[in-house]
Amino acid sequence: MKTKICIEDIKIKKDDHTTIFYRDQGFQIIGNSTMGCGIDYVKSIVHHGLKNREAPLPYKEGEVSREEIDNEKKEYLKAIFDYKEIEEPAAAILSPTESGEFDIIINENVTAIVNSHNGQRLFMSILVFVDSNLNKKTLLKLFKATIDAKNAALWDMGVINHFSFDPLDVEDNESILIASKGLTDEVTSDESYKIMKNIQATVRKAVNQSLGNCGYPKGVLAYMNDVGVVVDDLVDAGMELVVGIEKTQEIRDNLKKQIYHSLEDLNVVSFIIAGIRLEEDYEKHRVSGVDVDDDPAYLYSDEVFGMSVANQIAGTKAIFNFKRYDEAKPGIISKLGPVLDDVFAGLVAGCMSKVFEV
Structure with a gap:
């Protein structure tokens, strides 16, 4: 993966399984990542892959409660934080693939990083960086725009149909995470709209590229x-x-x-x-x-x-x-x-x- 990100002062550490994005001023995030959900401030964003594992935890449906699974994932990630000396607070994405398998698209002040894996079920995580200070209202708009762009790309590549893929039947650790430089009270409607359209185009292109590497479109x-x-x-x-x-x-x-x-x-x-x-x-x-x-x-x-x-x-x-x-x-x-x-x-x-x- 190229290490260039639209936010110039981001620092990146990477090894075979883990990619860490961090900056001294931190990030304002919104998303449904494995750790760090909702709207929050974090110092670091961690993408950790479990090499050669079809699923992040060796459980079958119903064997243990959802709460137990979630807690074990968080404990696992916290152990990774300690081992990698990651500065907290941190958000984390847990992937059933090697974290190095990214597709990245940069478009002006937006960077979209997509990790896809077409195993037993299609897994996808989307990490978006925005080189701006945003308010919470705009962050919510961008989160929706990212989901819309993902679904548009799934449609583009022929992934969505009743027989092969149900958008609701996804890996429970799939993540969408948007990170801006920080919060501000003032974001004009024109600025918000421009960033939203940029995110839609960038995420759609990145997801299309990632799905192409997973064997789509199908024969x-x-x-x-x-x-x-x-x-x-x-x-x-x-x-x-x-x-x-x-x-x-x-x-x-x-x-x-x-x-x-x-x-x-x-x-x-x-x-x-x-x-x-x-x-x-x-x-x-x-x-x-x-x-x-x-x-x-x-x-x-x-x-x-x-x-x-x-x-x-x-x-x-x-x-x-x-x-x-x-x-x-x-x-x-x-x-x-x-x-x-x-x-x-x-x-x-x-x-x-x-x-x-x-």
């Missing part, structure tokens, strides 16, 4: 995995309806190869992504007056999707094959919603038709 295989579909399951489903000939390993291998090949077709990918988006909208009842929870008989656009996928891969014969897979719903296809069962039935039917093409 079609990752989107399929979000809805519980992997290629091997599709191969199993395809093999279930093979009749009249021996089910050989060669057929399985050819089918798998064909599925991967078909997933390179932009039109096939378009139908799959459209199906995933539509399934989510239906499941969340986002369209007033539309309820397809029981897969009503009058809903046939899903079958049009399925037939279109099959036809794109192997033409008219695949459409007839699609009807077999749509009616039998073998394997993984039977576990999908009213749109995706047809989309993936079409994918399997098209690929099977292509495998046996003469």
Whole structure:
């Protein structure tokens, strides 16, 4: 990480696990950091990473109380403060990744530092420095602006959707911390607005950059995995309806190869992504007056999707094959919603038709 921060008199100490930001005059902070929540004054800001740990504490949900977990985190961080000789009062961010893995964007008088980790769940911490003295009202506005910018970046990168990421299902130690040089009674509306827009742009850019390093945006295989579909399951489903000939390993291998090949077709990918988006909208009842929870008989656009996928891969014969897979719903296809069962039935039917093409 570059050590240049928009506040010139900040001093930075860094080792493999811990980065310490401090200044003689301290910081006025606002945020929900692991330690130092709310609006407060601190001398130091500490970002500590737990290398090679998926979670900061080895507990499963319900094993111990939330209060016990919070207290142990604070005790752990206080031990770090003593060991590193950190000047208190201090705020701290506890990360399940190495603290050195930052993405940093500097834009005039704002610096955004983002730490992301795409493990069992997406973890993200955001630390923003503002080279100004601010009042509490402005700090609250900037905290909201940072959250808005984070969510905008999640949307930009395709992270937010019902199947892959619920913004409320995050690591409990995720942090957003904003640090200004100090407090003042006078911040004009124009100054407040300018800083807010600067923070939104800077945080959005930094989060986008950090998510890019975590593997976003995702490819079609990752989107399929979000809805519980992997290629091997599709191969199993395809093999279930093979009749009249021996089910050989060669057929399985050819089918798998064909599925991967078909997933390179932009039109096939378009139908799959459209199906995933539509399934989510239906499941969340986002369209007033539309309820397809029981897969009503009058809903046939899903079958049009399925037939279109099959036809794109192997033409008219695949459409007839699609009807077999749509009616039998073998394997993984039977576990999908009213749109995706047809989309993936079409994918399997098209690929099977292509495998046996003469």
